[in-house]
Amino acid sequence: MSLDFLGNxxxxxxxxxxxxxxxxxHVVLMGWVNRRRDHGNLIFLDLRDRTGIAQVVLDAELCPExxxxxxQVRPEYVVAAVGKVRLRDKDAxxxxxxxxxxxxxxxxxxxxxxxxxxxxxxxDDAIQNEEVRLKYRYVDLRRAEMQQNFRLRHDITLxxxxxxxxQGFLEIETPILTKSTPEGARDFxxxxxxxxxxxxxxxxxxxxxxxxxxxxxxxxxxxxxxCFRDEDLRADRQLEFTQVDLEMSFPRQETVFGVVExxxxxxxxxxxxxxxxxxxxxxxxxxxxxxxxDKPDLRLxxxxxxxxxxxxxxxxTLQVDPALPIVALRIPKVGELSRKEREDNHPLFDLKKGAxxxxxxxxxxxxxxxxxxxxxxxxxxxDEDFVIIVAGDPAHHIKASDTKFPGRLSEREIxxxxxxxxxxxxxxxxxxxxxxxxxITDEVVQNARARSAALIDGSQAFHPMWLTDFPMFEYDLxxxxxVPAHHPFTAPIEADMPNLVSDPxxxxxxxxxxxxxxxxxxxxxxxxxxxxxxxxxxxxxxITEQEAKARFGFFLDALEYxxxxxxxxxxxxxxxxxxxxxxxNLREVIAFPKTAKAIDLMAExxxxxxxxxxxxxxxxxxxxx
RNA sequence: GGGGACGUAGCUCAGUUUGGUUAGAGCGCUGCCCUGUCACGGCAGAGGUCGCGGGUUCGAGCCCCGUCGUCCCCGCCA
Numbered sequence: 001m002s003l004d005f006l007g008n009x010x011x012x013x014x015x016x017x018x019x020x021x022x023x024x025x026h027v028v029l030m031g032w033v034n035r036r037r038d039h040g041n042l043i044f045l046d047l048r049d050r051t052g053i054a055q056v057v058l059d060a061e062l063c064p065e066x067x068x069x070x071x072q073v074r075p076e077y078v079v080a081a082v083g084k085v086r087l088r089d090k091d092a093x094x095x096x097x098x099x100x101x102x103x104x105x106x107x108x109x110x111x112x113x114x115x116x117x118x119x120x121x122x123x124d125d126a127i128q129n130e131e132v133r134l135k136y137r138y139v140d141l142r143r144a145e146m147q148q149n150f151r152l153r154h155d156i157t158l159x160x161x162x163x164x165x166x167q168g169f170l171e172i173e174t175p176i177l178t179k180s181t182p183e184g185a186r187d188f189x190x191x192x193x194x195x196x197x198x199x200x201x202x203x204x205x206x207x208x209x210x211x212x213x214x215x216x217x218x219x220x221x222x223x224x225x226x227c228f229r230d231e232d233l234r235a236d237r238q239l240e241f242t243q244v245d246l247e248m249s250f251p252r253q254e255t256v257f258g259v260v261e262x263x264x265x266x267x268x269x270x271x272x273x274x275x276x277x278x279x280x281x282x283x284x285x286x287x288x289x290x291x292x293x294d295k296p297d298l299r300l301x302x303x304x305x306x307x308x309x310x311x312x313x314x315x316x317t318l319q320v321d322p323a324l325p326i327v328a329l330r331i332p333k334v335g336e337l338s339r340k341e342r343e344d345n346h347p348l349f350d351l352k353k354g355a356x357x358x359x360x361x362x363x364x365x366x367x368x369x370x371x372x373x374x375x376x377x378x379x380x381x382x383d384e385d386f387v388i389i390v391a392g393d394p395a396h397h398i399k400a401s402d403t404k405f406p407g408r409l410s411e412r413e414i415x416x417x418x419x420x421x422x423x424x425x426x427x428x429x430x431x432x433x434x435x436x437x438x439x440i441t442d443e444v445v446q447n448a449r450a451r452s453a454a455l456i457d458g459s460q461a462f463h464p465m466w467l468t469d470f471p472m473f474e475y476d477l478x479x480x481x482x483v484p485a486h487h488p489f490t491a492p493i494e495a496d497m498p499n500l501v502s503d504p505x506x507x508x509x510x511x512x513x514x515x516x517x518x519x520x521x522x523x524x525x526x527x528x529x530x531x532x533x534x535x536x537x538x539x540x541x542x543i544t545e546q547e548a549k550a551r552f553g554f555f556l557d558a559l560e561y562x563x564x565x566x567x568x569x570x571x572x573x574x575x576x577x578x579x580x581x582x583x584x585n586l587r588e589v590i591a592f593p594k595t596a597k598a599i600d601l602m603a604e605x606x607x608x609x610x611x612x613x614x615x616x617x618x619x620x621x622x623x624x625x
Numbered sequence: 626g627g628g629g630a631c632g633u634a635g636c637u638c639a640g641u642u643u644g645g646u647u648a649g650a651g652c653g654c655u656g657c658c659c660u661g662u663c664a665c666g667g668c669a670g671a672g673g674u675c676g677c678g679g680g681u682u683c684g685a686g687c688c689c690c691g692u693c694g695u696c697c698c699c700g701c702c703a
Contacts, residue, residue: 038662039661040658041659041660121653129695232701596696
């Protein structure tokens with residue numbers, strides 16, 4: 001069909017905002033045709049823009065030209081509707097729509113653009129095919145749910161910026177092209193044209209720069225910072241992601257917690273949710289014991305120590321390592337599972353962690369009726385609750401004693417807890433419908449979206465938790481030495497410093513994580529600001545002065561020029577938005593995300609580049625055959 | 626690198642258990658009809674290399690092997 005020019009037509013209103021109060025006004029609306037209902041001489045168009053939908057009426061008698069065009073428009077055509085707002089007859093009011101009391105009596109319709117038939121319609125909320133959604137992301141993003149997600153993201157980001165600014169933080173940008181450091185995640189490298197054979201790296205975080213900003217006297221820095229890590233993706237991990245990154249001078253751990261609690265409260269308020277502060281705290285060891293993870297989800301029961309339910313004879317018969325934890329995990333209201341249902345769950349358990357599980361209670365009860373009953377009692381299990389016992393496998397090649405140091409959890413213990421914790425999280429996801437523990441979060445998120453004036457109580461739906469007292473070092477059994485569990489500028493807790501050399505196992509790091517509903521939201525630490533302490537740490541890690549200089553030279557220099565005590569944290573903005581959007585993965589809150597195989601299906605990145613480009617960059621590609 | 630789920634019409638899915646006529650449904654799409662619909666309705670119609678390759682078989686959407694893609698998890702992510 002022939003298209004119309006916009007001419008000097010100016011939009012006067014937004015579709016979703018029209019109400020009965022506007023009745024009688026002449027309006028010009030522009031947007032996409034959401035649906036068309038053709039009654040012959042009367043055509044209804046649902047016109048959609050970012051604010052919502054309004055009904056346009058094309059009457060063959062009142063507006064023959066517009067009606068004629070209306071016969072030809074199709075969903076997702078872009079049109080301008082000119083006309084008068086009028087109240088609908090009482091029996092024509094649609095109470096399901098915010099604009100349902102009015103409609104636009106069209107006097108003119110301009111067809112601004114047509115469309116190819118998209119593989120799905122933005123008005124269709126049943127679309128689940130992520131491949132198609134990502135390829136046609138521009139259509140997917142038109143969907144009301146996506147529009148809401150990005151409105152939410154905007155509001156949250158704005159609130160955090162505003163709040164941190166009010167708390168005296170200054171937003172300062174740091175380089176995207178920077179220096180590769182071999183620590184941590186894999187870097188994305190950028191070849192230098194000017195310097196043959198040399199590379200920049202994209203920042204995994206602004207870590208070193210923000211510390212230098214403290215040395216530079218900015219006192220309080222923050223940045224909504226894009227970060228890049230070339231690692232495998234997950235539901236909560238993308239190659240590039242956004243951190244709320246901040247650093248402050250002269251803080252105690254408490255100071256950082258206070259700052260974060262304030263801006264998190266503000267961020268949640270921007271999403272319509274009241275988040276109580278301060279957040280509760282738990283030590284790393286306690287979190288591992290109780291939840292088998294350092295990002296606990298407190299909406300479900302934790303792990304229960306059920307060692308006491310078993311006699312040593314029973315453990316021997318069951319082939320369970322008595323030196324390792326024996327815990328029960330309980331998923332409420334799952335009901336009794338058939339053998340096949342249980343077996344379907346077995347791949348969710350990570351056998352490589354040196355742990356095993358018992359999920360057949362009937363069989364257990366035949367041989368050890370008291371133990372079976374005692375386990376369920378200790379775990380507080382009701383009849384319809386599903387209980388699994390997780391314990392150490394004595395056949396594992398690393399013995400329970402091999403990595404055991406007094407006063408802290410051993411690698412084997414951690415792995416048994418982790419196997420239980422992972423299993424718990426996977427089963428919780430699988431049986432979400434049955435246990436219903438996640439429903440409260442969905443409800444709060446849904447209600448908050450409706451944006452009534454008052455904030456909705458989020459205390460039952462969101463469970464923030466500070467994790468503290470992480471071990472400073474981990475023992476690398478293969479290398480036979482202590483390695484840092486965090487980046488090497490993390491300060492030890494002051495009281496533990498005398499033990500740095502004599503008893504590294506006992507040293508705790510002055511760092512902290514923020515977890516919520518099974519997600520790690522952020523991680524930070526108080527940093528080392530003294531050269532002598534930094535040298536001690538390097539020494540206890542077996543890093544020579546030359547090595548340290550090669551890796552972090554400029555930063556170690558900077559540390560010697562009057563570095564104030566400082567510390568900070570970085571929080572995953574995408575994850576915060578994901579929680580508040582009620583989304584199951586990050587792709588729902590990132591406009592142009594990548595697939596699990598790190599591909600942008602819309603832009604079709606990555607791709608090979610021309611020989612000429614490679615040549616300019618002094619690069620030759622040698623693919624492994 | 627490893628484990629798991631999925632892949633049938635544009636979309637959502639049934640059909641795969643136990644191989645057997647021309648592979649179905651709803652939505653969407655096309656044409657016609659319709660002045661009060663709002664998931665409009667009515668009539669008619671088009672649309673399928675059953676992800677791809679190979680194998681078994683008289684015969685494969687269904688069985689076997691391989692491969693590709695999407696998703697989830699482990700490893701990895703200081």
